[in-house]
Amino acid sequence: MVAPPTAPTAEVVADTLMPAVGAVRRLLRRLAGPVVTTGTSREISTSQREVLAMVGKRAGGSVAEVADELGLAPNSVSTIVTQLVAAGLLVRETDPRDRRVGRLTLTPQAQDALDSARARRRGVLHEALDRLTPHQVADLAAGIDALEALADELRNLERAR
Numbered sequence: 001m002v003a004p005p006t007a008p009t010a011e012v013v014a015d016t017l018m019p020a021v022g023a024v025r026r027l028l029r030r031l032a033g034p035v036v037t038t039g040t041s042r043e044i045s046t047s048q049r050e051v052l053a054m055v056g057k058r059a060g061g062s063v064a065e066v067a068d069e070l071g072l073a074p075n076s077v078s079t080i081v082t083q084l085v086a087a088g089l090l091v092r093e094t095d096p097r098d099r100r101v102g103r104l105t106l107t108p109q110a111q112d113a114l115d116s117a118r119a120r121r122r123g124v125l126h127e128a129l130d131r132l133t134p135h136q137v138a139d140l141a142a143g144i145d146a147l148e149a150l151a152d153e154l155r156n157l158e159r160a161r
Helices: 010-032 046-057 063-070 074-086 108-130 134-160
Strands: 090-095 098-106
Touching: 010 108, 046 063, 046 074, 046 090, 046 098, 046 108, 063 074, 063 098, 074 090, 098 108
Parallel strands: none
Antiparallel strands: 090 098
């Protein structure tokens, strides 16, 4: 008689989840190419990419709002924003209602680059998913809700600290 399988422990899941998620992110980034490059044909940093993506999701947000959403210090985000403005990827305009606040928007170049990168990542992801078995795709689909719940719990932990 075969013993019933036991549910994986949090320790086992953590030990396998982190490397798997990291590998998927790194491989997608390498296969799909850079999100955006500066005029010197140098790819932007991960932090710069995250700031651009957040501004793309919430155009008109402030440095403080972007910093809060990304869990970064406002002065660090302000430095990144200054770099991205200098690279011609972000526009920082003074809020007419509160002159102390700068509102951020993507430049057309940055928006086009983000759209193009998103399309390339989707294409690479579709190609890889097409190589999996239907059962593996179903397993991945079932795990998406669990990953979103995990992200929510991580956000809750972050707020509590």
